[in-house]
Amino acid sequence: MDVLQAKNLSKKFSTKGRSPFGRGYFTAVDKISFNLKEGEILGLLGPNGAGKTTTIQILLGITTPTSGTIEYFDMNFFKLPKDCLKKINFTSAFNTLQGRNTVKENLLVFSYLYEVSNPYKKIKELVEYFDAKDLLNKIYWELSSGQRTRVNFIKALLNDPKIILMDEPTASLDPDIADKTLYLIEKLKTDKKLSILYTSHNMTEVTRICDRVIFLDRGKIVAQDTPVGLTKRIETAKVVLTYSTEKALIEAYVKEKKLIHIFKKNNRIELEVNEKDIPKVIYGVSKTNIWVTDIELQKPTLDDVFLQIARGNRHVFKKN
Amino acid sequence: MSLKRIRAILAHELYITKHSYELINDLFLYPLWSIIIFGFMTIYIVGSGDQIIGKNVLLGIILWQIVNLVQYSISIGCLWDIWARNLTNIFITPISIGEYFTAYSLSGVVKAIIIMILASLLAYFVFKFNILSLGLANLLLIFVNLAFFAISFGIIVLGLLFRFGTKIQAFTWGLLTVFQPLMAVIYPVRVLPEPFRSLAYFFPPTYIFEAARYNLENKATAWSNLFIAFILNLIFFLLAIYFFKLMFNKSKDLGKFARLEG
Numbered sequence: 001m002d003v004l005q006a007k008n009l010s011k012k013f014s015t016k017g018r019s020p021f022g023r024g025y026f027t028a029v030d031k032i033s034f035n036l037k038e039g040e041i042l043g044l045l046g047p048n049g050a051g052k053t054t055t056i057q058i059l060l061g062i063t064t065p066t067s068g069t070i071e072y073f074d075m076n077f078f079k080l081p082k083d084c085l086k087k088i089n090f091t092s093a094f095n096t097l098q099g100r101n102t103v104k105e106n107l108l109v110f111s112y113l114y115e116v117s118n119p120y121k122k123i124k125e126l127v128e129y130f131d132a133k134d135l136l137n138k139i140y141w142e143l144s145s146g147q148r149t150r151v152n153f154i155k156a157l158l159n160d161p162k163i164i165l166m167d168e169p170t171a172s173l174d175p176d177i178a179d180k181t182l183y184l185i186e187k188l189k190t191d192k193k194l195s196i197l198y199t200s201h202n203m204t205e206v207t208r209i210c211d212r213v214i215f216l217d218r219g220k221i222v223a224q225d226t227p228v229g230l231t232k233r234i235e236t237a238k239v240v241l242t243y244s245t246e247k248a249l250i251e252a253y254v255k256e257k258k259l260i261h262i263f264k265k266n267n268r269i270e271l272e273v274n275e276k277d278i279p280k281v282i283y284g285v286s287k288t289n290i291w292v293t294d295i296e297l298q299k300p301t302l303d304d305v306f307l308q309i310a311r312g313n314r315h316v317f318k319k320n
Numbered sequence: 321m322s323l324k325r326i327r328a329i330l331a332h333e334l335y336i337t338k339h340s341y342e343l344i345n346d347l348f349l350y351p352l353w354s355i356i357i358f359g360f361m362t363i364y365i366v367g368s369g370d371q372i373i374g375k376n377v378l379l380g381i382i383l384w385q386i387v388n389l390v391q392y393s394i395s396i397g398c399l400w401d402i403w404a405r406n407l408t409n410i411f412i413t414p415i416s417i418g419e420y421f422t423a424y425s426l427s428g429v430v431k432a433i434i435i436m437i438l439a440s441l442l443a444y445f446v447f448k449f450n451i452l453s454l455g456l457a458n459l460l461l462i463f464v465n466l467a468f469f470a471i472s473f474g475i476i477v478l479g480l481l482f483r484f485g486t487k488i489q490a491f492t493w494g495l496l497t498v499f500q501p502l503m504a505v506i507y508p509v510r511v512l513p514e515p516f517r518s519l520a521y522f523f524p525p526t527y528i529f530e531a532a533r534y535n536l537e538n539k540a541t542a543w544s545n546l547f548i549a550f551i552l553n554l555i556f557f558l559l560a561i562y563f564f565k566l567m568f569n570k571s572k573d574l575g576k577f578a579r580l581e582g
Contacts, residue, residue: 013575028575057578060412064572082414090412098332099404100339109335112328113413139339155409 003163003195004036004059009068011054011219028054029065030219036163041189041196043206043227045302046216047310052199055216056167059197060090072163086114091156092167096148099141103132103151106140107158114159126154130184146177153184163195164188170205178202182209203302213302217309227302234300234308239271239278240264241285242294250290257284275299321422325415329397329423336400346392346493347431348438351385355439358506359447376533378449380506382439383532386432386466387473387525388496393428394421394474395492398481402580411577417568421478425471432467454535461546462532468553469524472560479560479567485580504529524552 011029029051036042044052057063059070061081070077072084097106104123111119127133130150135143143151149169156164166185170178182205188194189209200206206213207227215223215230223230243250250269254261259281260272273281278297285292337343358381365374401407410420443449451459477491502516503525512520520526527549531542571577 011575054575057575060408060578062408062411062572062578063575064569082416085412085414088412090409094405095408096405097409098336098401098406100400101332101335105331105335109328109332110409110413112324112331113410113415115322115324115414159413 001038002035003038003073004197005069005071006035006055006059007033007069007071009033009055009058009070010066011051011058011063012066027219029058031068032216032219032221034214034221034224036195036197038162038195039189039193040211041185041198041209043210043213044197044199044216045201045203045206045213045306047306049218050216051219052216053167056090056165056197056199059165060088061085086159087161088163088165089156089159089161090165090167091152091169093145093149093169093171093173094167095152097140097151097155100139102137102139103143104136106151107136107154110155110158116158119158122158123154126157130154145172146174146180149173149177149181150184153181153188157188157192160192161194163197165197167199168201169198170200170202178205185209203306207302215305215309222309223305230305231300231302234304235274236272237275237278237300238298239273239281240268240294240296240298241271241292242266242268242296243290244293245289245291249288253285253288253290257281321416321419322414325413325419326423326426329415329420330427333393333397333424333427343396346396347389348435351389351435352438352442354385355381355442356446359443359449362447362449372537375449375536376508377506378443378447379451379454379532379536380529382436382443382451383462383466383529384500384505385435385439386463387470389432389435390425390428390467390470391474391477391496392493393431394424394471395477395481397424397427398478399486399489399492402481402486407580408578417564421471421475424474428470428474429467432463432470436463453539454532455541458532458535458541461541462528462535465528465546465549465553466525468550469528469556472553472556475557475560475564479564482564482577482580483567483571485576499523502526508533522552524549524556527552 008031009029010027010031012025012027015024015026032051032055034042044055046052054063058065061077072088075084077084101109107123108119111122116122127136130153132147132150132154135147135151140148140151152169169185170181173181185196186209189196198206198210210227213225213227213230214221223233225233244267247263254269254271262270264270271281282295337347355378358378362374362378365377398407401410440451443451454462473496477495480488480491502512502520503523504512504520505525509517509520509526509530527545531545531549534540534542534545568577
């Protein structure tokens with residue numbers, strides 16, 4: 001079941017005054033359509049300026065789209081914004097709560113805003129879930145990034161949302177806290193059957209937690225699949241060979257076989273090979289006088305997909 | 321309209337005020353300080369022989385605090401959240417603009433009542449001026465009319481802040497002052513030269529301050545002035561709502577609202 005359906009969303013910004021050619025339009029989001037299923041974590045990825053943040057802002061109702069429709073739980077968001085907003089929430093590394101107030105004061109304010117029936121009970125329950133009891137009476141600005149992230153998550157869960165939009169929630173966190181945050185997101189998904197729309201620049205964490213990924217580039221959806229499915233679209237892999245023979249020998253071999261390669265330090269050579277040809281290449285090398293001491297196989301990752309899209313090399317993808 | 325959400329904003333406001341010494345200064349110390357300065361000026365003027373002018377000055381400055389405080393309270397509320405990058409969090413809850421206005425207007429009115437009580441006590445005990453000599457009913461009519469205008473003005477400033485962000489944040493404490501000379505706060509409107517005098521009659525406070533002075537001098541209610549002020553206030557309020565909607569929608573259309581804090 002779809003909990004969110006976005007159809008033909010577009011957002012054009014006027015470039016009046018910014019363009020030497022007079023009034024024009026910059027298309028930040030270009031007729032994108034997607035859905036979010038119940039209990040799914042959907043990654044919204046893309047290079048800077050791809051349209052991710054604008055899409056999130058439109059989905060939250062704080063930016064008006066030029067065209068398109070949004071439905072949350074089969075309700076038209078533009079006609080019934082209050083009913084939709086009651087069931088969704090948002091957390092971001094770039095938004096903070098009121099810094100001068102204590103964590104408890106902030107959480108109470110948002111409990112009232114969401115009309116939580118028993119705010120103190122709800123806050124207690126969530127604070128225990130996130131192990132944040134000791135933070136309640138602290139001033140929000142005095143918290144560390146990791147502590148703020150936990151408190152932001154508590155805020156985002158006060159109204160028992162069915163959907164949470166997360167805009168780079170792990171940005172600016174150290175790897176340990178980021179890992180704990182990802183664990184929390186995975187736990188939330190399971191425990192509370194949440195649907196999550198997730199944006200991040202960290203492809204490793206996207207691969208880890210997202211069920212499905214949408215790649216945006218210049219406002220358009222350029223790829224949409226599971227993280228594994230997307231990486232499989234890149235046909236080439238990297239084979240790194242460590243050799244103990246003379247460089248000239250291996251140089252002659254790759255030249256003869258017309259292999260795309262880069263020599264690396266410490267007697268290593270990186271070959272870019274079509275995945276199906278890997279056994280053939282390794283077998284071929286073994287039949288020469290080249291003495292290989294180590295073989296490392298680097299399969300494509302979501303990072304490679306991201307890089308290809310960011311560099312405008314969409315053609316490297318196989319058709320799905 | 322949800323009382324819980326109005327309560328949420330009121331609690332939010334209370335917590336920020338509690339933790340912010342500069343707000344206590346802006347809301348309480350600064351107005352009382354103005355009254356003390358003008359109080360001594362009143363003593364000086366009364367000593368020079370004109371009792372009524374002296375009292376009018378003090379009356380005007382006490383009543384001006386209503387306009388100033390209510391408008392400031394409405395406009396500064398959103399700035400705290402813009403500065404803290406918390407505005408988006410508030411506006412993605414089911415809160416309506418009406419609830420947001422109501423909460424900040426209530427908060428402003430409560431602060432104005434507190435400051436009026438403190439100012440009245442200060443004026444009575446230090447400067448021997450009894451504001452209740454206007455009559456409680458008259459004072460209430462004047463208070464309601466001035467607060468009504470301040471709410472409309474606050475909404476206009478809020479619209480500008482939502483549209484243009486922190487680059488015009490000084491409007492919060494400065495824009496009202498620009499119009500203050502036109503509103504005949506401490507002097508009668510007749511002293512204004514043309515075309516300022518004609519312009520002054522577009523502002524509801526001009527009629528209210530005139531009514532207050534008439535009331536003080538003649539111990540009678542200037543009904544016509546208060547009535548005109550109320551009608552103008554209604555028009556001002558409707559225009560303020562329209563202007564705010566225009567600014568808010570434009571801000572969301574340009575994507576500025578979402579970027580106010582970042």
